[in-house]
Amino acid sequence: MRAEIITVGTELLLGQTLDRHSAYLSQECSSLGIDVYFHTSVGDDARRLLEVIRIASSRSDLVLLCGGLGPTMDDLTKETLARFLKVNLIQDSASLAHLQKIFAGRSLPIPENNYKQTYVFPGGTVFPNENGTAPGLAITSAGITYVLMPGPPKELVPMFEHHVRPFLIGLLPEKQVIVSHPLSFFGIGESLLEKRLSDIIEQQTNPVIATYAKEAGVTLRLTAKARDDQAAHDLIAPVRAQILDRVGEYCFSEEDSSLEEVVVSLLRQQKRSIALAESCTGGLAAHLLSTVPGSSHTLKGGFVSYTDEVKNEIVHVPKQVLIEEGAISSAAAEAMAQQTRQQFQSDFALSITGVAGPDPAEGKPVGQVFVGLAEVHQPTRVYQYLLKGSRQRIQLLAAKHALFILQQRLKKGETTT
Amino acid sequence: MRAEIITVGTELLLGQTLDRHSAYLSQECSSLGIDVYFHTSVGDDARRLLEVIRIASSRSDLVLLCGGLGPTMDDLTKETLARFLKVNLIQDSASLAHLQKIFAGRSLPIPENNYKQTYVFPGGTVFPNENGTAPGLAITSAGITYVLMPGPPKELVPMFEHHVRPFLIGLLPEKQVIVSHPLSFFGIGESLLEKRLSDIIEQQTNPVIATYAKEAGVTLRLTAKARDDQAAHDLIAPVRAQILDRVGEYCFSEEDSSLEEVVVSLLRQQKRSIALAESCTGGLAAHLLSTVPGSSHTLKGGFVSYTDEVKNEIVHVPKQVLIEEGAISSAAAEAMAQQTRQQFQSDFALSITGVAGPDPAEGKPVGQVFVGLAEVHQPTRVYQYLLKGSRQRIQLLAAKHALFILQQRLKKGETTT
Numbered sequence A, B: 001m002r003a004e005i006i007t008v009g010t011e012l013l014l015g016q017t018l019d020r021h022s023a024y025l026s027q028e029c030s031s032l033g034i035d036v037y038f039h040t041s042v043g044d045d046a047r048r049l050l051e052v053i054r055i056a057s058s059r060s061d062l063v064l065l066c067g068g069l070g071p072t073m074d075d076l077t078k079e080t081l082a083r084f085l086k087v088n089l090i091q092d093s094a095s096l097a098h099l100q101k102i103f104a105g106r107s108l109p110i111p112e113n114n115y116k117q118t119y120v121f122p123g124g125t126v127f128p129n130e131n132g133t134a135p136g137l138a139i140t141s142a143g144i145t146y147v148l149m150p151g152p153p154k155e156l157v158p159m160f161e162h163h164v165r166p167f168l169i170g171l172l173p174e175k176q177v178i179v180s181h182p183l184s185f186f187g188i189g190e191s192l193l194e195k196r197l198s199d200i201i202e203q204q205t206n207p208v209i210a211t212y213a214k215e216a217g218v219t220l221r222l223t224a225k226a227r228d229d230q231a232a233h234d235l236i237a238p239v240r241a242q243i244l245d246r247v248g249e250y251c252f253s254e255e256d257s258s259l260e261e262v263v264v265s266l267l268r269q270q271k272r273s274i275a276l277a278e279s280c281t282g283g284l285a286a287h288l289l290s291t292v293p294g295s296s297h298t299l300k301g302g303f304v305s306y307t308d309e310v311k312n313e314i315v316h317v318p319k320q321v322l323i324e325e326g327a328i329s330s331a332a333a334e335a336m337a338q339q340t341r342q343q344f345q346s347d348f349a350l351s352i353t354g355v356a357g358p359d360p361a362e363g364k365p366v367g368q369v370f371v372g373l374a375e376v377h378q379p380t381r382v383y384q385y386l387l388k389g390s391r392q393r394i395q396l397l398a399a400k401h402a403l404f405i406l407q408q409r410l411k412k413g414e415t416t417t
Helices: A021-031 A047-058 A075-083 A093-105 A110-120 A152-173 A190-196 A196-203 A228-248 A259-269 A284-290 A308-313 A320-323 A328-342 A391-412 B022-031 B046-057 B079-085 B093-103 B112-118 B153-171 B190-196 B196-203 B229-250 B259-269 B282-292 B308-313 B319-324 B330-343 B392-410
Strands: A004-007 A035-042 A062-066 A123-129 A136-141 A143-149 A178-186 A209-213 A219-228 A252-253 A274-278 A299-305 A348-354 A367-373 A378-386 B002-008 B035-042 B062-065 B123-125 B136-141 B144-149 B175-187 B208-211 B219-227 B252-254 B274-278 B301-305 B350-354 B368-375 B378-386
Touching: A004 A021, A021 A035, A021 A062, A021 A152, A021 A391, A035 A047, A035 B046, A047 A062, A047 A075, A062 A136, A062 A152, A075 A136, A075 B319, A093 A110, A093 B123, A110 B308, A110 B319, A123 A152, A123 A252, A136 A152, A143 A152, A143 B136, A178 A228, A178 B153, A190 A196, A190 A209, A190 A219, A190 A228, A196 A209, A196 A228, A209 A320, A228 A252, A228 A391, A252 A308, A259 A284, A259 A391, A259 B035, A259 B153, A259 B252, A274 A284, A274 A328, A274 A391, A284 A391, A284 B282, A284 B301, A299 A308, A299 A328, A299 B308, A299 B350, A308 B301, A320 A328, A328 A348, A328 A367, A328 A378, A348 A391, A367 A391, A367 B219, B002 B022, B002 B046, B022 B035, B022 B153, B035 B046, B046 B062, B046 B079, B046 B252, B062 B153, B079 B136, B123 B153, B136 B153, B144 B153, B175 B229, B190 B196, B190 B208, B190 B219, B190 B229, B196 B208, B196 B229, B196 B330, B219 B229, B229 B252, B274 B282, B274 B330, B274 B392, B282 B301, B282 B392, B301 B308, B301 B330, B330 B350, B330 B368, B330 B378, B350 B392, B368 B392, B378 B392
Parallel strands: A004 A035, A004 A062, A062 A143, A274 A299, A274 A348, B002 B035, B002 B062, B062 B144, B274 B301, B274 B350
Antiparallel strands: A035 B035, A123 A136, A136 A143, A178 A219, A178 A252, A209 A219, A299 B301, A348 A367, A367 A378, B123 B136, B136 B144, B175 B219, B175 B252, B208 B219, B350 B368, B368 B378
């Protein structure tokens, strides 16, 4: 079934209201196996709305319209669709009773213009509105089904869940299940990932493979359609295995988790603790871990050491290292990690020192970053990166690289980068 | 001018990504006097995208397209518009140089498919992308101007502000000057701010007053249209004064600066230094300051102290305070700030301790936060908040409240909250 969503309201076109309905209804349709091909927003204008309905009716089997069912003169959706379909609306006794009941409770007379909300399509379906006066409506004409829902989220969402979704399931030609499986990657760019998987991505039709660039990293989503859950999972399994065989070293989650969620979860499972010493990231890596509920069980804390003086006096990096190697060096990253682990008495310590920019420092280029990982009873390792982007982008990538290294060590006891 | 906005991406039609660009660009167009009549979202499908472009070209003078400028096979916006306009794209040497510069220093060569991002419309305009590889583009054909911008918000928003907005102003039919004056507020909600200014907002037509909810805080933008800059500024001045007279205590910037930028700027002007001790925010306040270029001149560093043990042994909060008052207390915030200032030998120290959630702690409710501000030769002050929202929201608000307090003290030598 080919569907589209039309949201009606001048406030959308002025940017005063964010259209959340289109995304919500698209997710719901996708989970039912209904393909949504277009979203359109149009103002409270009969001529333009009529044109949008005309275009939708020429290309879709199902048209979901949101908004414009209120009592005011601006609310035109139902009337405009009736004009397009050349039908006369009729009064619905259940909707009239509902309206009278709502106003009886308020001990107010019913405003004259509210009565227009009791008019419906002859031969159509009426969806009760549990949280307002405007009923939802559906009408099928020339093989195209139109569903009209009120604009306020508090009215639309419950109406969709309780009435419209069951109605849509009744329209489906065959019963299908849709299963999605995410694979989250870090340390490999979107275009390089696609290139290494291009033959798989191009050949696949079920599951389909889509890539999504995330704030840091890339997620692949494998989506299969089948008659039941097991059949969908059976379609996904070999494709998943093929992908992980090629680029599995970069995959950190199959549950749409963030790197910090994966790290906190692994630390908690292994009952190990972490402390951090951060220079160029200013506390971002520690903060990312702290965003995860329950992180207090594994995160002891950290140092933010922005000056050489602080690195020496508070973190206890030897003066000699700072003088001879500089604060942006492998030796400084190593000392920061070791000293921090000892001071915090933690199982692990991560250190980050580098040049976030915009200017080079200590003769090192913008983006040069050293990450140290100290572990109790293990040698400290230092990793070096040359990161690109704005100051904030370099900070984010540096913090995420540190978390990625720790994730690899926690998963395999070994890192590959 | 009649405009419409087209956002391109299958993730929009699956409901996986919320379209915020249409609302953002509509607000911006509205402030320029450009009427937006339609929003359309369409997937990464050449046939349907071509049809959407054809419809847009039949009814609008200005078509803003977002997304689909990436390096992958799915990214089709530019190619589809070129097909519709029957033009051949040409390679742009500046875009090629930009791409080469971005990849220079990475240990990887430029992926073959990234080169397609260097192709532009002959006779069109190229907008530099400060945060990515895809340039923005504009082309006018048959009286209709098409503007193409990349989909990621971090690329689109700066590109719009720095390049596309001035370009659109140049398209406006009558030579008018548009002057915008931002007023950034913190510590007062959007609806309360609107309520306190409702009479002013409703009566004003030139300048118009628009409110924008920001990540933390609210920005009012006064936008005046006049024949020249001076006349526009003269229209803005009395309205600005009237607003600041009512709610000036909450205003921290008239330059669209973030709180952290204002704080770093004030600290540098006054040649004073800062250190931090953070518990529930996990390093976020220090990190926010570190995102500002030049912050290393004033930010000495900080502690992240997630456990009582660390608060005592590393930050030097007396055991007695932790036992008698608890780690989430005014006394703990006071000791954290004082001890941190002494250890870092800084002019100021901010401390943050509280309950970010999702569960209460030490019998304190979720959202209870104490912020301490220590200053050399001054008594330490502690401020208490009850913040609302998710864990991450509470962390952000707590960090921003700490910065807001410091900003007030730096501006007036006095805080009002």
